Amino acid sequence: MSTDLGAVDLTTRAARPISIGCLLLCLIAASLVVRPVAAVPVVQTWTLDNGARVLFVEARSVPILDVAVDFRAGAGFDPNERSGLAAMTQHLARFGAGGMSEEDIARRFADVGAQLSGRIDADRAGFNLRTLASRSERAQALEVFARVVQSPDFPQSALDRERARIASNLREEATRPNVMASRLFFAAAYGNHPYAQRPLGDPADVRALTRDTIVDFRRRFYNGASAVVSIVGDVSRAEAGEIARAVAGALPAGSVRASLPLVA
Missing domain, CATH: 1.20.5 (Single alpha-helices involved in coiled-coils or other helix-helix interfaces)
Structure with a gap:
C-alpha cells in the first residue's frame, strides 16, 4: 500500500x-x-563410488523434478585445429544413445512430457532433464536421460547432418557485426587462453570432425571425477540417491578432474 x-x-x-x-x-x-524472509534451501551433498559429486535440494511445493549432469568438458579443452569438438560431443549425445534412435529418444520424452536440454561453455558441458516427479513418469524419463548421459552412440548419420548444419550456421554468423565484435572482444581479452576460443568452433574445423575424435574426447573427459549431478525437486534424499546412481553411476571413475590454465 x-x-x-x-x-x-x-x-x-x-x-x-x-x-x-x-x-x-x-x-x-x-x-x-x-514480508516473510524466504527460507534458504538446504543443499545436501555426497559422492558416488565413481567420484561423481551430487548436489540435492528437496523441493516439495511443485511436483517437478530437475536433474542436471555437468562435466569438466567445455570448449576450452578443444585441441588445436579441432575447435567445436567439445560442443559436438555434447550435442550429438541426444541423437542416439544406448541403442535408441533419436526418434525413440524424442518420442519417449514426449510421452511423459519431459524436456531434455544441454549447454556448453568454456569450462563445462552438460545435460538437463525436467520431468514430472511422479514415479511412473520420472522412471521413463530418467531411463532415457541416463542413456544420453552415459552411453551415447554418436551415429555417423547424425554427425554428417549436424556437422554440415553447424558449419553452415557458423558461416552465416560470421556476417553479423555483433558476432564479429564479440569474437574480437574475447580475442583481445584472453589472447591465447582457451577462453578466447569460439565454443561452437570454426566452420573448417567443424567440417573436419570425425566420429573417432568425438569418441576419444568423450572417453577422456566424461567420467565420474569430472561429473557433478544436481537434483532439485519433489523427491526424498533416498530417491535422490537412486536417481544420481541411475544417471551417473555407470560412468567410468576417471583419474583427476581436467583443469584449464589460469587467466593471466
Whole structure:
C-alpha cells in the first residue's frame, strides 16, 4: 500500500524533513514485518563410488523434478585445429544413445512430457532433464536421460547432418557485426587462453570432425571425477540417491578432474 506524502499535515516548514524521515522509517519497518524472509534451501551433498559429486535440494511445493549432469568438458579443452569438438560431443549425445534412435529418444520424452536440454561453455558441458516427479513418469524419463548421459552412440548419420548444419550456421554468423565484435572482444581479452576460443568452433574445423575424435574426447573427459549431478525437486534424499546412481553411476571413475590454465 502506498502513502501520499502530499496529504500529510505538516505544521511548519522546519518540521517537514523530520516528519518525512520518520514516515519513511516507519514504512521500511512495516515492510520488514509483513514480508516473510524466504527460507534458504538446504543443499545436501555426497559422492558416488565413481567420484561423481551430487548436489540435492528437496523441493516439495511443485511436483517437478530437475536433474542436471555437468562435466569438466567445455570448449576450452578443444585441441588445436579441432575447435567445436567439445560442443559436438555434447550435442550429438541426444541423437542416439544406448541403442535408441533419436526418434525413440524424442518420442519417449514426449510421452511423459519431459524436456531434455544441454549447454556448453568454456569450462563445462552438460545435460538437463525436467520431468514430472511422479514415479511412473520420472522412471521413463530418467531411463532415457541416463542413456544420453552415459552411453551415447554418436551415429555417423547424425554427425554428417549436424556437422554440415553447424558449419553452415557458423558461416552465416560470421556476417553479423555483433558476432564479429564479440569474437574480437574475447580475442583481445584472453589472447591465447582457451577462453578466447569460439565454443561452437570454426566452420573448417567443424567440417573436419570425425566420429573417432568425438569418441576419444568423450572417453577422456566424461567420467565420474569430472561429473557433478544436481537434483532439485519433489523427491526424498533416498530417491535422490537412486536417481544420481541411475544417471551417473555407470560412468567410468576417471583419474583427476581436467583443469584449464589460469587467466593471466
